[in-house]
Structure formats: C-alpha cells, structure tokens
Amino acid sequence: AQKITQTQPGMFVQEKEAVTLDCTYDTSDPSYGLFWYKQPSSGEMIFLIYQGSYDQQNATEGRYSLNFQKARKSANLVISASQLGDSAMYFCAMRDPWNSGNTPLVFGKGTRLSVIA
C-alpha cells in the first residue's frame, strides 16, 4: 500500500504568491517523521523541512512551513512569497515506522511546481 500520496502532479503559482503542496500519509505507528525535499532540474535532493509526529508546533523554515494535521494524516508544504527559483519537483517523505534507528525514507511521487513571472 502506498504510504505517501501527493495528488498534484503539477502546480503553477504566480511569483510572490503563496502555494500549498499537498501530502497525505498512512501509518499506524504513533512515532514517525515527515519531510519535504526539493529537487531542481540538476537532480540534487535538497532538504527543506521536517516535522516529528510528537511536535506540538507546525515546523517553519524561512519561507517554508509545514501544515501538519495529524487527525487527517496530512503534512502539506506551504511556500510563501514564491520565487522563480522555487520552480522544481517537491517530494514528501516519511520515515518508515516499521523499523527504528536509521530507518530509510518512503517517498511520494512528487509535485512539479512552476513559478510564473
């Protein structure tokens, strides 16, 4: 069963506007971590933001914030004041709850964000 679902294959946003990228996840473990990565056309994976399942506050990192709704099992990424350089693929990922320690990540299929001038 797919553990991470990103339902938006592609999104467009006007420069300087905010955009929300959706991510829903499936787990029965109470302890898990959620991540967002950015992948520009160069291919490198750039870590953006992390949210732990026990964190009380939604995570924020500069223009990135994570809208964590535990009951809905959603972890949407919000990018404020979009810039042209934000155009990239964005992946939501979850630390696999079935193991412990250095567990691998499980990735969604990604959303391609295009920022329009």
Next chain:
Amino acid sequence: DGGITQSPKYLFRKEGQNVTLSCEQNLNHDAMYWYRQDPGQGLRLIYYSQIVNDFQKGDIAEGYSVSREKKESFPLTVTSAQKNPTAFYLCASKTYGGETQYFGPGTRLLVL
C-alpha cells in the same frame, strides 16, 4: 568541505556488464542509503547500511549489490542481472539518532 560525493556523474553500461557507482561521505554519518529514481517518479530504496559491514535490502534490491567496508564509503554495483538499470541513482547519509537524510548529487546510469 563536508558533504556527500557521488561519481561518476554519468555512467554508461553495456549489455552484460557490471558497473559500480561510488558514494563517499566525510560527515562522519553512520547510516548510508541508495535510492533509485525513474523519470517522473519518487525515490525507491535499493539498499541501506546502518554500520560498517552490515546492510539491509530495500524494496528493489534484485540485481544490485553493495558493500560497507569503511564508514565513509558505500559503493553500489549494478549487476548484469538488473535488466532495466537506466535511472538516476541517489546516495544519502544520516547520523545515528538524527532525523534528516542528506543526499549526494546523483549518478545518471544509461544503457548502451
């Protein structure tokens, strides 16, 4: 500079040939990972290693092999048994107890 390096950037494989992708990190990270990415897809786990001389299979380990003889190195061999190896390969590492995996720049493997 601290980081994760992968080489080569592009690799060409002939039919029936084994090829090895290099991944090195100088971050003193304990765990290392190999992921495969196909066009328009997310990343899928091939193998990972939590400590030297130990590794576990991921979801798509068939046709691949790894070794972890040194903490800083985790090479991936794509064997001739892997019938569809054309993909982008990403290596990652993480410190024990830390949450975030950090990625190398990737190797693009093409079949001639």
